[in-house]
Amino acid sequence: MKLDTYSQATAEINENEALKDAGEQTPKEFFAKKCDGSKKEDTKHGVCPLRELLSRLGDKWSVLLILTLARMPKERARFSELKRSLPDISQRMLTATLRNLERDGLISREMFAEVPPRVEYQLTELGVSILNPMRDIVNWIEGNWTTIITSREVFDQKHPKEVESELQ
């Protein structure tokens, strides 16, 4: 199997490859061994939870919520603060997203028996630990965003028929 082409390409683009602790493998080797995702059942017994968690992270608010909490003092805020920081989110979605993240153990919820009630949410240790890989993704997106935008424009030029994606 020819890995030369790949290694060369990544060497040009990602200079920090060799630094990762799992980085002795190329991503190609790494991915070759897991998560072929060919069958639904793989998701069931946890072989490929990637898609499941990615789709959660990919929902409309989870990541923004994590980032919002990350910026708060002690990574902690109450419901109304979060609502203020994310004006576009509906109350319904804020509640639901917080609930899902709490279920996954990324945030904790502390309720105070006061009146009026007060509830505080905080990134857990686990939630904090995802900030690092998340930063790498953000870095990648930032670094390649103009490339992507340009690529889209070129593509849309070549395919004048209506584009089904209404993004951008």
Add this chain to the structure above:
Amino acid sequence: MKLDTYSQATAEINENEALKDAGEQTPKEFFAKKCDGSKKEDTKHGVCPLRELLSRLGDKWSVLLILTLARMPKERARFSELKRSLPDISQRMLTATLRNLERDGLISREMFAEVPPRVEYQLTELGVSILNPMRDIVNWIEGNWTTIITSREVFDQKHPKEVESELQ
């Protein structure tokens, strides 16, 4: 602003923090400066494209498709090969997902004027370059998956009412 708590927490979980090239900043500092995502308009002028691309990556097939191509020789395969590798995907979704990824410049499409027709898809340099950050996410998920599963079980125990998430 107290970063001590944060630094301590990540030091325990993520030992490779200091290795990243952007790693002089803690993620907290990093995220503080960008992508507050408070208003929709931020998405428009590209301040916070994070959500947009994440939701694309978070769709049902994009990541699996990228990983599938990553495992192919020269990160290249034709339509029917991809269909075979992802038996659960419908033709419609395979076409659409490939199209979106091509539009974003992550894969390239080469069509051969033969009969019967043959079309080959390949990860572009850009597409290959996302494999590294993607691997970090996969690593994180793998490393913390049992924790998440456990957290969910505990949560569901405490909240016996029907859970709206049908995952797992």
Add this chain to the structure above:
DNA sequence: CTGAATCCTTAGTGATACTG
């Protein structure tokens, strides 16, 4: 203040049939 409950709209996805 922090939700839960309800209703409603729409985007995402799949099944099927058809075509160059």
Add this chain to the structure above:
DNA sequence: CAGTATCACTAAGGATTCAG
């Protein structure tokens, strides 16, 4: 072989109202 077109279904998300 590699798609497009059409239809139907589901789940995600938003608006609004109610409640502890």
